[in-house]
Amino acid sequence: MIACFQPVTRGIAAAACVLLILATAGCAKKAEKPKGRPPALVVTAAATQQDVPVQLRAIGTMEASESVVVRTQISGELVRVAFREGQDVSKGQLLFQLDPxxxxxxxxxxxxxxxxxxxxxxxxxxxxxxxxxxxxxxxxxxxxxxxxxxxxxxxxxxxxxxxxxxxxxxxxxxYCTITAPISGRLGVLAVNRGNVVKANETVLVTINKVSPIHASFTIPEKELPEIKRRMAAGKVAVQAELAGNSGTEQGVVSFLDNTVDPTTGTIRLKALFDNPGKQLWPGQFINLSITLEIRKNAVVVPGQAVQTSQKGQFVFVVKPDATAEIRPVTVGPAARGMSVVLTGLKPGEQVVIDGQMRVVPGGKVEIKQPEKPAPPRAGQPEPAVKSGTVGASAR
Incomplete structure (x- = not known):
């Protein structure tokens, strides 16, 4: 009897094991839930409303307001040099003496x-x-x-x-006595005492008048009507940024060329600076800015918030429910690290300034603290910039 029922018992045990395994697997599948997309980590900043000065920016070259190359009008031996290289001289001051x-x-x-x-x-x-x-x-x-x-x-x-x-x-x-024809700063002495100089040929020294001083620069021709309008209304102020962030010098536009350069599409201007401290120097490259207008209550966001697609520019707006909305915007002049938003955004709305690559329109976001403080601060507007040499942002 025992021998006859032994195979049946083994089969029942095997079947029970199989059923137990299937039941366990089924329970495990019921316990697992589908995983959703995690929130995108982003850094945000609020759109602020400020009065923003719109500026036309350019790179200029400083030029002496007057420059004279001193030559002798007669031939003879140079017997005296009455100055030190690089010193300031006044008009009529003795410079050289020839053998008389x-x-x-x-x-x-x-x-x-x-x-x-x-x-x-x-x-x-x-x-x-x-x-x-x-x-x-x-x-x-x-x-x-x-x-x-x-x-x-x-x-x-x-x-x-x-x-x-x-x-x-x-x-x-x-003519044996050579005096300074203008007041200014002397350059390098070209001929030393004892040399014989020839009339109207030998350069002795160059005098540059650096106070006042000119800055020569160009602007895009599309800005010409605005500059002409402002020059007709009065003096156009120009600001020069001194090297090493040591301050600024204030000047005015003193010259507008009579021709637009057709090869570059630019027109040349000059600005005059009093330069009392002689901070500006001939030949120096300088950053210049002309304030064209003050945009009242402009909506401003950090420049990195503005993204570009085939359909145009947009920003990601973080809604109160922590979801991201893609918002088309019209952007005006660029500021130093800022952008003026003309349409599409309201003051106070939160925009994504870092982590846009992880954001999905309509998806959840998680706001994290920025590694560095956001550049804009309410009540401290930066000037909106229009480039005068490379290009200009739309107004």
Whole structure:
């Protein structure tokens, strides 16, 4: 009996094991729930409302308001240099002295010739007067008297020529002393004492007037109407940023060129700065800005919040339920790290400034603290910038 029921018992046990395994697997499947997409970690910032100055920015080159290359007007030996390189000089201040001896001799010679011919002219005049009297008395003929008149006139002409020679010699002697034609800063001394210089050829030194000073720069031609309108209304203020964040200098637009460069689509302007502390220097590159207008109550967001797609620019707005909404926006001028939003956004709305690649429209987001403080702060507007050399943002 026992031998007959032993196979049946083993089969029942095996079937029971299979049923137990299937039941366990089924329970496990019922316990598992489908996993959803985790919230995207993002950094946000609030859209703020500020009065933003809209500025046209450009890179300019500083130029001396006056620049004179000093040359000698006569030839001779340079016997004195009366300044130090790089010093400031005033108009009329002595700079150089040439050897005057040969020019002094030439002046004395011209003065001697003048004195001789003046004596001849005086004698000729007396002779003519005497012969004129003799003609009236009938002692000599009119022709004889006319000869003395001619001699007198010739002597007078010689005196005039000698006087011109004296004036020229005196002027040449004066050129031996070279003074500063303008006030300004001296450059490098080009010729040392003891050298022989040639008239109108040898450069001695260059003087640059740096106070006031000009900045030369270009702006896109599309900004020309606005600049002309503001120049017609009054002075157009220009701000120059000093090197090393050491401050700014205030100036005004002093020149607008009469032609747009067709190859670059830009027009040249100049700004004049008083430069009392001589912080600006000729040849220096400088960042310039012209304030065109003040946008009242402009909506401003950090520039990194604005994204671009084939359909245009947009931002991710975080809604109160912690979901992200894609919002098309119209962006105005760019500020320093900021963007002015013209349409599509309201003050106070939270926009994503970091983590946009992880955001899905309509998906959940989790806000984390930024590693660095957000650049904008309410009540401290940055100027909205329009580039004057590379390009310009739309208004």
């Amino acid at each position: 001896r040969s020019y002094q001799a030439a002046l004395r010679k011209a003065e001697a010739a003048l004195a001789r011919n003046r004596s001849i002219m005086a004698n000729s005049a007396r002779d003519y007067e005497r012969y004129s009297q003799l003609v009236r008395e009938g002692i000599v003929t009119q022709e004889q008297a006319e000869g003395f008149r001619t001699r007198s006139e010739s002597a007078a002409a010689d005196v005039a020529a000698d006087q011109a020679a004296v004036d020229n010699a005196r002027e040449q002697l004066g």
